[in-house]
Amino acid sequence: MPSTGSLEVITGPMFSGKTDELIRRLRRARIARQKVQVFFPALDARYAGLDYGKLTSHAGAEFDASPARTAEEILRAVEDDTSVVAIDEAQFFDDDVLPAVSRMIASGLRVIVAGLDTDFRGEPFGPMPLLMAEAERLDKLQAICMVCGEPASRTQRLINGKPASLLDPVVVVGAGELYEARCRTHHSVPRE
Numbered sequence: 001m002p003s004t005g006s007l008e009v010i011t012g013p014m015f016s017g018k019t020d021e022l023i024r025r026l027r028r029a030r031i032a033r034q035k036v037q038v039f040f041p042a043l044d045a046r047y048a049g050l051d052y053g054k055l056t057s058h059a060g061a062e063f064d065a066s067p068a069r070t071a072e073e074i075l076r077a078v079e080d081d082t083s084v085v086a087i088d089e090a091q092f093f094d095d096d097v098l099p100a101v102s103r104m105i106a107s108g109l110r111v112i113v114a115g116l117d118t119d120f121r122g123e124p125f126g127p128m129p130l131l132m133a134e135a136e137r138l139d140k141l142q143a144i145c146m147v148c149g150e151p152a153s154r155t156q157r158l159i160n161g162k163p164a165s166l167l168d169p170v171v172v173v174g175a176g177e178l179y180e181a182r183c184r185t186h187h188s189v190p191r192e
């Protein structure tokens with residue numbers, strides 16, 4: 001009888017340890033001799049802070065992974081003897097990722113997804129709310145606020161050291177841009 005598939009979602013702001021936690025679960029699956037396949041969105045690697053060919057956490061952990069342009073591409077790449085499929089930075093896929101994940105679950109796979117719950121404005125990010133609703137297990141991690149040291153649930157975008165406004169373009173050419181973890185109190189999104 002085929003095993004029952006399931007979905008685990010690991011979410012939270014940047015630096016909250018999503019990739020570390022994903023890699024921890026994948027290493028344990030490997031110890032259990034389960035075949036693991038890992039995917040991340042094929043964006044401009046520099047922009048997304050991704051290292052081509054592997055996941056890399058801010059603490060330095062690494063795990064082999066393949067870039068995928070669409071969720072459909074993930075479905076096509078999954079091999080027959082695979083038991084665990086992981087997707088990191090899932091916020092960058094579109095809503096098609098949900099039917100793709102549902103199909104993998106229906107075929108008995110354990111699917112583990114990591115991604116940002118909110119963008120720099122504090123708004124739900126891409127397909128993450130849908131995936132969070134679908135999950136059997138959901139972990140919302142927190143980072144440390146870079147202003148006060150309390151738990152941080154938000155990602156602050158800074159352009160040349162100042163909070164990015166709602167109206168700033170997603171890519172600011174030539175500007176020193178940076179993201180840091182902040183608590184709700186210290187997260188700031190000026191309206192102009």
Ligand code: ADP
Pocket residue numbers: 012013014015016017018019020021056057058059142143144145146181
């Ligand atoms: P995520 O995938 O959620 O962005 P990572 O798993 O890549 O997070 O990195 C988590 C690691 O980042 C932590 O274990 C810690 O070493 C480091 N780190 C750097 N800045 C912070 C911060 N503000 N809060 C918590 N951890 C931080």
Ligand code: MG
Pocket residue numbers: 018019020057088
């Ligand atoms: Mg990460």
